[in-house]
Amino acid sequence: MSIGVATGLVTNAVGRRVPGMVNGRQQVPYEGVDGHRPTGRKAGPLIRSNSDYPTNGDKRVPDLEAALRLCGLRDGMTISNHHHLRNGDLVALTALQTAARMGVKDLVWFPSASFPCQEPVIELMKSGAVHHIEGSMNGPLGDYCAHGHMRGMGVLRSHGGRWQAVQDGEVHIDIAVIAAPAADCFGNADGSHGKSACGSLGFALADSIYADRVIVVTDNLVPFPCIPWQIQGNNVDYVVEVDSIGDPSKIVSGTTQITRSPDRLRISHLVARFLRDSGIMHEGFSFQAGAGGIALAFVDYLAHMMKAANVKASFVRGGSTKYLVDLLNEGLIGYILDGQTFDLDAVRSIARDPRHVATSPFTSYNFHGKGNFASMVDAAVLGATEVDVNFNANVVTHSDGRLLHGIGGWQNCLFAGCSILALPSFRDRIPVIVDEVTTITGPGELIDVIATERGIAINPLRQDLLDAVKGKGLPIRSIEEIKTEVEKICGGKPAKPRLLDNPVAVVKWVDGTVLDTVWQVVDDNPYAPKVSGGE
Amino acid sequence: MPVAVETSGLRRGEAGRAGGDVRSDLHVSIEERASGGIEIDLHSRVDIYYGGSIRQQVRDVLQALGIEHAYVDIVDEGALPFVIAARVEAAVRRAGLADGKSALPEAVELPPPSAKDRLRRSRLYLPGNEPKYFINAGLHAPDAIILDLEDSVHFAEKNAARLLVRNALRAVDFGAAERMVRINQLPLGLMDLEEIIPQAPDLILIPKVETPEQVSDIVGAVDAIAKRNGLNRPIWLMPILESALGIENAFHIAQASDRVAAITLGLEDYTADLGVAKTAAGAESLYARMRVANTAHAAHVQAIDSVYGDVADSDGLLRWGEASRAMGFQGMGCIHPIQIEIIHRAFAPTTAELEKALLIVGAYEEAQAQGLGVVSLGAKMIDAPVVQRALKLVARAKQMGLTSGGES
Numbered sequence: 001m002s003i004g005v006a007t008g009l010v011t012n013a014v015g016r017r018v019p020g021m022v023n024g025r026q027q028v029p030y031e032g033v034d035g036h037r038p039t040g041r042k043a044g045p046l047i048r049s050n051s052d053y054p055t056n057g058d059k060r061v062p063d064l065e066a067a068l069r070l071c072g073l074r075d076g077m078t079i080s081n082h083h084h085l086r087n088g089d090l091v092a093l094t095a096l097q098t099a100a101r102m103g104v105k106d107l108v109w110f111p112s113a114s115f116p117c118q119e120p121v122i123e124l125m126k127s128g129a130v131h132h133i134e135g136s137m138n139g140p141l142g143d144y145c146a147h148g149h150m151r152g153m154g155v156l157r158s159h160g161g162r163w164q165a166v167q168d169g170e171v172h173i174d175i176a177v178i179a180a181p182a183a184d185c186f187g188n189a190d191g192s193h194g195k196s197a198c199g200s201l202g203f204a205l206a207d208s209i210y211a212d213r214v215i216v217v218t219d220n221l222v223p224f225p226c227i228p229w230q231i232q233g234n235n236v237d238y239v240v241e242v243d244s245i246g247d248p249s250k251i252v253s254g255t256t257q258i259t260r261s262p263d264r265l266r267i268s269h270l271v272a273r274f275l276r277d278s279g280i281m282h283e284g285f286s287f288q289a290g291a292g293g294i295a296l297a298f299v300d301y302l303a304h305m306m307k308a309a310n311v312k313a314s315f316v317r318g319g320s321t322k323y324l325v326d327l328l329n330e331g332l333i334g335y336i337l338d339g340q341t342f343d344l345d346a347v348r349s350i351a352r353d354p355r356h357v358a359t360s361p362f363t364s365y366n367f368h369g370k371g372n373f374a375s376m377v378d379a380a381v382l383g384a385t386e387v388d389v390n391f392n393a394n395v396v397t398h399s400d401g402r403l404l405h406g407i408g409g410w411q412n413c414l415f416a417g418c419s420i421l422a423l424p425s426f427r428d429r430i431p432v433i434v435d436e437v438t439t440i441t442g443p444g445e446l447i448d449v450i451a452t453e454r455g456i457a458i459n460p461l462r463q464d465l466l467d468a469v470k471g472k473g474l475p476i477r478s479i480e481e482i483k484t485e486v487e488k489i490c491g492g493k494p495a496k497p498r499l500l501d502n503p504v505a506v507v508k509w510v511d512g513t514v515l516d517t518v519w520q521v522v523d524d525n526p527y528a529p530k531v532s533g534g535e
Numbered sequence: 536m537p538v539a540v541e542t543s544g545l546r547r548g549e550a551g552r553a554g555g556d557v558r559s560d561l562h563v564s565i566e567e568r569a570s571g572g573i574e575i576d577l578h579s580r581v582d583i584y585y586g587g588s589i590r591q592q593v594r595d596v597l598q599a600l601g602i603e604h605a606y607v608d609i610v611d612e613g614a615l616p617f618v619i620a621a622r623v624e625a626a627v628r629r630a631g632l633a634d635g636k637s638a639l640p641e642a643v644e645l646p647p648p649s650a651k652d653r654l655r656r657s658r659l660y661l662p663g664n665e666p667k668y669f670i671n672a673g674l675h676a677p678d679a680i681i682l683d684l685e686d687s688v689h690f691a692e693k694n695a696a697r698l699l700v701r702n703a704l705r706a707v708d709f710g711a712a713e714r715m716v717r718i719n720q721l722p723l724g725l726m727d728l729e730e731i732i733p734q735a736p737d738l739i740l741i742p743k744v745e746t747p748e749q750v751s752d753i754v755g756a757v758d759a760i761a762k763r764n765g766l767n768r769p770i771w772l773m774p775i776l777e778s779a780l781g782i783e784n785a786f787h788i789a790q791a792s793d794r795v796a797a798i799t800l801g802l803e804d805y806t807a808d809l810g811v812a813k814t815a816a817g818a819e820s821l822y823a824r825m826r827v828a829n830t831a832h833a834a835h836v837q838a839i840d841s842v843y844g845d846v847a848d849s850d851g852l853l854r855w856g857e858a859s860r861a862m863g864f865q866g867m868g869c870i871h872p873i874q875i876e877i878i879h880r881a882f883a884p885t886t887a888e889l890e891k892a893l894l895i896v897g898a899y900e901e902a903q904a905q906g907l908g909v910v911s912l913g914a915k916m917i918d919a920p921v922v923q924r925a926l927k928l929v930a931r932a933k934q935m936g937l938t939s940g941g942e943s
Contacts, residue, residue: 262872263671400583428558428613429581453674489670491592491616494584527578527610 009503009517014392014440018514019503023108023132023152025170027506030513033443038368038511043169045210045235057186057224059239064098064217067238068175071213073099076106076131077174080211082204083113084179084191084340088250091179091217091242093118100129108152110171111135112162112203113406117250125150134171135162136396136406137505145504146402148520154403154505156396156518158411159203159339160365160372161508166206168368170512176207176214178231179245183218187236188229191341191358192351194220196245198252199320199341199350201230202360208235219245230358253343258300258323259293263424263453268297270474271381271422271451276305277472278465280379280418283311288318288380288413291342294422298381299323306332317364317377318409320346320356328355337373339364339409365412367510374409380416384423386437389479391444391459393421394437396507399430400497400528401438401521403505411510414446418465425452425486428529430494433483438497440516441507454482498522545569548630550695551622553610559667561611561619563626568604573597579611592616596623599638616640617706618666618699625695640706648768649713649737651796654678654934655837656866656882657875658715662687663696669703673710675872681715684727685742693723697730704734713737715773721749725756732760735768738796743804744774745781747791754792771796773839777804782823789834797837799868800827815851828863840867849877856881865931879935889932895925 009017012029020027028036053059061067079099081092092111097120099107105128109121113136122144124130132152137145145154157165165171180189181196191201196219208214208231216231217240226233259265271294275281281302289295300323306312315335316324322345327333336356341347350356364373374380384393385404398404413419423432432452448465450457457479458465469476487493505518549564561579568574575590582589593607596619607623614622617640627633658679661668664687672680682700684693704714717740718727724741741753750772757770772794776782782805789798802820806813813819824840831838840859843852852874859867860882867882869875884892894912899922902910910917932938 262668262675265873266671266674429615430584430613453671489615491585491588494581495587497583523583525579525582527580527582529580 012514014443014515016440016516018506018517019153022155022506022514023134028513030509030515033446036509036511036513038168042167043172043210046212053237057233059187059233059236060185060221061238061240064095064177064215064240064242065102067215067240068095068099068102070238071175071215073102073104073175075104076108077104078108078110078172080110080173080176080207081112082178082201082207083111083115084198084201084203085196085246085251086198087115087117088196088247089115089117089179090244090246091177093120095177095217096121096124096130100124100127105129106131109133109135110173112159113408114138114141116140136408137403138405142403146518146521147524148500148502148504150504153503154518155508156407156505157508158365158407158510159361159409160367160374160412161407161510161512162203163206163361163366164368164510164512165508166210167366168512173207173211174213176204176211178204178208178214178216178236180216180218180220180231181245182220182222182226183216183231183239184222184224184226184233185239186224187214187216187231187233187239188224188226189216189218189231189233189236190226190228191230192228192347193222194218196220196248196251197347197351199347200338200358200360202339202358202364204231205360205362208232213237215240217242217245219243252341252347257293258297261293264294265297266453267422267424267451268294269301270453270456271298271420272301272305273474274420274449274451274456274469275302275379276309277474278418278468281305281309281311284314285311285378286313286315286317286376288316288374288377288416290382291319291321291340292383294383295381296321296323298422299327303327303332317359317373318380318413320350322346325349325356328353337364361409361412365409365510367412368512372412372415374412375415377413377416379418379420380413381420381422382410382413384421384432384441386432386434387421387423387447387450387479388434388437388444389483391447391450391479392437392440393442393444393447394439395441397439397518399434399438399494400523400525401499401519402528403518407441407507411442414442418448418462419446420449420451421447422451425454425482426490429490431483431486431490433479433486435493439507439518443515450479450482452482454485457482546630546632548626548628548632550625550629551614551618553612557612559612559614559618559670560665561609561614561622563622564608565602565623565626565630565632566606567630567632568606570604572604573602574606576606576608577611578609580613581611589619592619593623596620596638597627600624600627600633600636602627602632605632614666615670617702621666621699621702622695625698628694628698640702642705643708645735646709646711646714649771651769651771652837653713654866654931655713655797655839656935657869657878658839658866659712659869659872659875660687660842663700664688664692666699666703669707672872673708673712675875676710677712677869677872677875678866679713679715679738680709681717681740681868682736683717685717685719693719694726697727701730701734704731704736715740717742717775721752724753728753728756728760732757732770733764733766735766736770738771738773740799741772741774742801743777743781744788745776745778746784747787750774750788750791750795754794757794770794773797773799775799775801776823776827777801778808779805781805782826785827785830786834789830789836795834795836797839797865798827798831798834799839800824800841802841815845817855824859824864825862832863837866838864840864842868842870843874844870846871846874849873852877853881883935883937884928884932888928889937892925892928892932893938895922896929899926
């Protein structure tokens with residue numbers, strides 16, 4: 001069937017046309033930030049009996065194929081993986097290729113994110129083994145989807161949204177294949193030890209709890225008990241030992257580097273000054289920052305300002321790097337609540353420092369719970385590909401409509417006390433502030449500040465922030481003013497890409513409703529920059 | 536692509552850079568055609584957004600240059616319109632097709648003329664053939680930017696860089712920064728002046744000056760071009776002394792014209808001239824720097840120090856800048872925007888210095904008002920030179936905006 005024709009489109013609360021059905025499942029269109037209130041009970045895993053598991057706790061089987069067979073692999077199943085091994089991961093692709101060799105068809109791949117190393121999944125989609133991907137796509141996988149080649153529709157979710165979808169029963173995982181840098185024969189697994197150490201395994205937690213069957217794959221089998229057990233063996237069916245679960249050089253970077261780009265440094269400095277001068281940087285505050293160049297430089301500037309003002313942060317959330325670890329060691333921050341561990345220093349830190357804590361999307365991000373950590377954070381510094389004059393922002397598609405990034409924790413972090421998008425005002429002549437973003441990934445009412453090298457725009461809804469920084473010497477400007485200036489520099493407004501009226505993917509809001517649609521791309525610009533990597 | 540046979544005998548030219556990690560630039564090649572109008576092959580990272588606009592601009596530029604028939608191949612890495620115009624014009628000129636015509640981009644509003652004694656603590660070097668650094672240079676708030684046509688531009692690229700710098704002076708908003716250009720030595724520098732003087736730069740840096748006549752030559756050329764273009768605003772000069780002879784002639788050079796606003800020195804060439812190594816501590820150039828500082832004050836022009844080359848060493852830069860201020864320099868060059876703030880800090884008086892100077896100036900003004908010849912602070916009499924120093928320091932602090940609250 002042609003997915004575009006067969007699905008009726010409805011207009012949601014942000015005025016975007018979204019499909020009413022996605023991959024055969026009825027959808028709820030976005031109803032506003034707090035509009036959708038779910039009822040009922042969470043999905044429940046199957047009841048199992050000890051009688052079916054070895055009493056000596058040894059769940060090892062010879063190889064992945066044996067494990068998949070024992071899990072009852074068959075056509076149409078949903079297979080999940082986590083992405084903590086990033087672009088060094090070998091397990092996800094091996095699992096799908098093994099399943100394909102076993103002759104199954106129409107699998108749904110449900111990774112927490114995909115990476116360029118998983119490009120060969122395209123072959124599996126062409127051969128029919130994989131039906132479609134529900135998870136972030138970029139690079140060649142993103143292009144395959146954006147050009148309408150995938151048989152099903154892509155479903156893009158935030159990290160919190162992925163937990164929500166699993167817990168609410170919107171996605172049922174048949175078999176979870178979890179790559180573990182350390183595991184024992186019972187299936188207890190940990191990410192912070194071993195030659196393929198990646199730090200936290202938080203993205204695999206939901207899969208381990210809710211999947212019908214769980215396979216742990218490790219290249220570092222340790223004697224029982226594997227401590228700490230980020231994944232509990234009591235949820236695990238089989239353990240497979242392999243030579244290597246991934247390429248360590250691509251799992252974590254040796255050193256994460258602060259940007260040397262003058263413009264990016266300026267943006268980082270402005271964001272740090274904004275936090276200081278608005279009073280957000282106060283004793284006991286908290287913040288979230290990722291591992292991108294701007295975010296790292298921001299942390300460095302902020303640390304200097306915290307020292308100068310003798311202010312300490314109670315905790316920091318998000319991806320961890322050497323820079324955060326240094327702050328932890330210097331006593332400038334109380335805890336790192338780690339969602340992803342990006343470099344070797346951070347991996348070492350999470351393995352030995354009890355104040356460096358591995359968290360999961362359940363604690364940090366899940367919107368259908370009794371609160372989460374992301375909304376308790378005072379300020380979150382994030383990126384975006386585009387933002388419009390109403391502060392709506394896009395993080396998943398390039399301005400030409402191609403899939404560029406996964407949502408990651410981005411949507412979830414918008415609930416912070418102050419959400420800041422730090423971005424250059426134009427890239428390669430393409431203005432970042434536009435009349436209407438290509439794909440709405442975050443509603444403007446949750447986006448408080450846009451920091452560019454040409455000035456800082458504060459959402460008029462945040463009069464408190466406007467008042468707080470008044471007279472502080474910061475370049476506060478209206479978003480329209482920055483937009484006009486950049487359009488003048490770039491030689492006018494950019495033309496819009498031609499997109500077909502055929503949905504190829506949907507963007508979910510944190511509550512599982514459909515926020516926007518990714519449309520099929522028509523034009524292929526052979527000279528367009530390649531897009532690569534990232535959640 | 537047309538085959539070689541068809542194009543033999545027809546003139547062709549190319550300019551600009553593309554591919555690899557090049558950003559915000561483009562490569563243009565143009566081939567003359569006998570008929571058939573303009574044909575454009577465009578490969579651009581931003582084709583979807585600006586492809587139509589780029590094609591139109593190229594046609595407009597070619598029309599302004601009087602080209603009616605040509606094949607143009609463009610590989611564009613997201614260049615801004617002023618860069619596209621410069622590269623197309625450079626390719627046309629290199630093909631020998633421009634026929635003396637120019638294609639100037641749309642101009643931004645010309646900033647007010649700069650004062651001879653304005654603050655020149657930091658001057659940010661922008662390599663003249665690297666357009667990606669131009670557009671945001673002013674945002675980093677240096678006291679000046681220098682569009683460099685000399686050492687940072689390969690000899691083969693001088694003519695292309697000249698057009699790029701001309702277009703940048705015209706089309707780029709450098710904010711409050713003074714717009715400086717470092718030209719090449721004469722006679723090449725004369726060609727630089729022909730292109731850039733009509734765009735009203737605020738100051739010309741003259742490289743490798745050894746005699747006052749070199750300055751007079753520039754003054755003559757600048758005046759002639761300015762007059763021809765009806766330009767009536769000051770264009771200051773900053774000779775760069777880069778040899779032992781230049782240093783020895785420093786005073787005469789500084790006095791060669793009242794257009795000289797400052798003198799500075801280039802230590803790479805100076806140490807090469809002496810045949811000594813250039814060290815981080817800089818003992819080998821101490822004499823030259825002291826000589827320049829002293830000479831500048833004798834000639835009533837500003838003394839501007841060289842650059843600090845290690846961008847990663849911000850502590851070293853701060854120490855160098857503080858020592859430089861202590862020697863009597865009023866500013867220095869920067870090769871990366873992250874040096875600007877550090878340099879401004881280095882050249883600012885300390886809070887204690889400023890407070891003391893303000894007290895002395897207050898006492899001086901009180902004495903003046905009372906018609907007293909002697910200035911005293913409490914029980915202490917203040918010597919005239921101390922008063923003079925305090926007056927200078929307060930005047931500079933005012934220029935830096937330090938007397939009514941500081942910047943962060």
